[in-house]
Amino acid sequence: MKAFSYQRAASLAAARQQAATTGAAILAGGTTLLDLAKCQVARPEQVIDITRLPGLDEITLDAQGLRIGALARMARVAEDSGVRAAFPAVAQALSLSASAQIRNMATIGGNLLQRTRCAYFRDPASFPACNRRAPGSGCTAMNGVTANHALLGTSESCIATYPGDLAVALVALDGTIHLGERQVAAPEFFLPPGDTPEREFAIAPDEIITAVTLPTSRAARRSVYLKLRDRASYEFATVSVAAALELDAECRIAVLRVALGGVATIPWRARAVEAALTGREPTPEALREASLLAMQGATPRPDNRHKLELAPRMVVRAIETLLWGEPA
Amino acid sequence: MPSMTAPLTLSVNGQDHVFEAEDRTTLLDALREQLHLTGTKKGCDQGQCGACTVHLDGERVLACLTLARQAEGCAVTTIEGLAGPDGTLHAVQAAFLEEDAFQCGFCTPGQIMSAVACIREGHAGSEDAIREYMSGNLCRCGAYPNIVAAVRRAAEVLA
Numbered sequence: 001m002k003a004f005s006y007q008r009a010a011s012l013a014a015a016r017q018q019a020a021t022t023g024a025a026i027l028a029g030g031t032t033l034l035d036l037a038k039c040q041v042a043r044p045e046q047v048i049d050i051t052r053l054p055g056l057d058e059i060t061l062d063a064q065g066l067r068i069g070a071l072a073r074m075a076r077v078a079e080d081s082g083v084r085a086a087f088p089a090v091a092q093a094l095s096l097s098a099s100a101q102i103r104n105m106a107t108i109g110g111n112l113l114q115r116t117r118c119a120y121f122r123d124p125a126s127f128p129a130c131n132r133r134a135p136g137s138g139c140t141a142m143n144g145v146t147a148n149h150a151l152l153g154t155s156e157s158c159i160a161t162y163p164g165d166l167a168v169a170l171v172a173l174d175g176t177i178h179l180g181e182r183q184v185a186a187p188e189f190f191l192p193p194g195d196t197p198e199r200e201f202a203i204a205p206d207e208i209i210t211a212v213t214l215p216t217s218r219a220a221r222r223s224v225y226l227k228l229r230d231r232a233s234y235e236f237a238t239v240s241v242a243a244a245l246e247l248d249a250e251c252r253i254a255v256l257r258v259a260l261g262g263v264a265t266i267p268w269r270a271r272a273v274e275a276a277l278t279g280r281e282p283t284p285e286a287l288r289e290a291s292l293l294a295m296q297g298a299t300p301r302p303d304n305r306h307k308l309e310l311a312p313r314m315v316v317r318a319i320e321t322l323l324w325g326e327p328a
Numbered sequence: 329m330p331s332m333t334a335p336l337t338l339s340v341n342g343q344d345h346v347f348e349a350e351d352r353t354t355l356l357d358a359l360r361e362q363l364h365l366t367g368t369k370k371g372c373d374q375g376q377c378g379a380c381t382v383h384l385d386g387e388r389v390l391a392c393l394t395l396a397r398q399a400e401g402c403a404v405t406t407i408e409g410l411a412g413p414d415g416t417l418h419a420v421q422a423a424f425l426e427e428d429a430f431q432c433g434f435c436t437p438g439q440i441m442s443a444v445a446c447i448r449e450g451h452a453g454s455e456d457a458i459r460e461y462m463s464g465n466l467c468r469c470g471a472y473p474n475i476v477a478a479v480r481r482a483a484e485v486l487a
Contacts, residue, residue: 005332006351006397027395034354034393035375047351049398099464100446101378104387105394233463 001037002044009050012180012208018048020206026050028071029106031098032114039122041115041133051107056210061086065216070109070178070209074166075100077108086216089173089223089242093165096227099234109209112167112177112189113201116160117236120144131157132197148236151298151307152264158197159301160265162190163236165227167267170212172242172259173220178211179203186212190266219244219255226318227261228310237262239311243318253277258315260294263307270294273315282323291315336396340365341409355399356380356391359406367407367437371466378465381438382406388445390464407437410444420444423482424475431469439465443479452483 006027009015019026023045027033036042050056050071057071061082068077077083078094097103097111120127120140129138141149141159149159167190169175175186189202203209214220223244229235240261248254256277258270272293280286291312300308336349340363347362356373359365359382371379373392380391383405410418420443423429430436442465446452451461458479459472467475 001352003332003350004352006395027398030395030398031375031390031393034395037352038374047395049395051398099378100449100451100461101381101388101390101442101464102375102393105389233460 001034002040004037004044004047006047006049008052009048012050012053012056012210015048015050015053016180016206016208018046019208021046024048026208028110029073029102031102031106032110036115036122040124041122050208057107059083061216063216066090066214068108068212070211071107073104074098074106074108074111075103078103085221087169087173087214087220087223089169089220089225089244090166090214092225093169093227093240093242096225096240097165108166108212111164112170112209112212113203114164115200117148117163118160119148121160132160132193132200135196135198145303146301147303148238148262149301149304150263150265151295151300151304152260152268153192153266154299155193155195155197155265157195158193158265160193160197161262162264162266164267165225165237165240165261168240168259168261169223169225169242170214171267171269172244172257173214173217173223174257175212175214177209178213179207180210182207186267187269192265217244217246217255219246219257222246222322223257224318224321226314226321228314239263239307239314241311241314241318243315243322245319245322247282250281252279252281254279256319258294258318260311260315263295263298263304263311270315272296277319282319287316287319288312291319336400338363338396338399338404339402340404341406342403349396351395351397353396354392355382355394355396355404358396359391359404365406365408369434369437371435371438376466377435377438378442379435379438381441381465383441383445386445386448388442405441407441410440418444419485420447420478420482423478423485427474427478427481428471429474429478430467430471435465435467435469439467439475443475443482446479447483447486452479455480 025044027047027049057069084091127140150161170186177189227240242259244257246255260268276290369379371377375393384402
């Protein structure tokens with residue numbers, strides 16, 4: 001790790017000012033920043049610790065919605081009884097993330113800002129070319145091992161997958177990211193790579209995430225997060241699905257929300273699936289047919305082509321779980 | 329530019345230590361290299377193996393991804409601080425011996441620190457829960473069945 005200076009932020013305003021200076025990095029839980037500093041991907045000169053700022057770690061839930069302070073640790077949000085009852089997909093996404101130790105450390109704001117796990121991005125010594133790390137240098141992944149790379153939202157410059165779980169639930173449940181006064185709807189916060197893969201989030205250098213909010217709804221209360229992994233625990237998603245459902249009096253689908261993780265460059269809202277099923281009876285045929293729309297526009301590679309089939313099956317499984325509970 | 333080396337105070341296992349450290353020093357390196365508490369192990373040094381698990385104010389965290397300065401003002405507990413003052417082993421340490429829950433022993437301090445917290449959190453009620461909530465601690469020797477048995481045994485003793 002390159003040498004850097006450490007300071008505790010005196011206030012949020014001071015931290016924002018310091019964050020905007022060249023070489024500065026905001027430190028919260030540290031699980032992303034220090035990891036990337038050890039990989040030599042992050043090379044901060046000045047680290048600003050914001051974890052001791054007061055009032056930024058509260059969890060409040062009322063009739064309108066949930067507000068999670070950006071410095072709340074993942075474990076506390078995952079175990080919060082209000083979150084578990086009103087937003088099960090959020091609690092499950094957090095519980096299924098990382099390990100108990102990391103969930104005790106990592107904050108909600110930092111969780112959203114975690115960087116891709118692309119092995120080429122994470123190893124500058126072996127793979128100097130990376131458009132995300134060094135704009136214009138090329139992409140080693142394109143001709144590399146791509147089992148964990150994205151099929152959706154890719155560009156000619158980058159195919160790195162967004163790794164987080166919480167963001168997938170936030171995108172499905174119409175969450176909002178608060179940057180002090182400014183607010184950004186969750187789906188607009190995560191930027192597809194396009195020609196500027198180095199711009200990953202809709203946040204300015206002098207902005208800091210202060211909170212995440214979610215509106216309460218019947219669908220949010222009936223929501224789920226399913227995560228398929230290469231091992232049983234402590235692993236990033238091969239495919240994950242956040243889904244929320246409300247049925248009408250005739251048991252037709254009144255509201256459906258679906259988002260995917262593990263397959264796209266950003267947490268991926270599957271609006272085509274939602275539109276195809278809204279107003280319809282959730283028959284097995286209808287679910288199967290609509291689920292195929294989840295991967296519309298996908299650009300598969302030889303190593304990740306299986307996800308074309310895997311992701312729709314996970315979508316069906318998620319909706320079936322909401323309809324009939326966990327399969328036996 | 330603020331100084332990159334400064335005096336630091338850490339409270340480890342109930343004892344205060346004052347020493348000079350670079351700002352970038354991790355809690356893991358401070359414990360091992362400066363306080364010579366080498367029970368906490370450096371495995372991957374990147375948050376993937378759990379060998380460096382310690383407690384900060386009673387909660388399990390990874391010392392390799394925590395800056396020493398972040399731990400200032402917190403109570404740090406390491407494997408050296410687990411046994412009683414007279415040397416009586418903690419119930420989890422005793423259970424690891426009883427169940428032969430290690431082979432090479434390198435991951436064991438992290439496993440034990442993690443297990444103490446796992447039981448305290450109430451996540452040791454079943455073998456499935458133990459496997460899930462201990463998943464952040466890898467064992468290259470594959471002693472997992474015995475580790476699960478040790479955590480179960482200790483959880484019963486501590487209930």
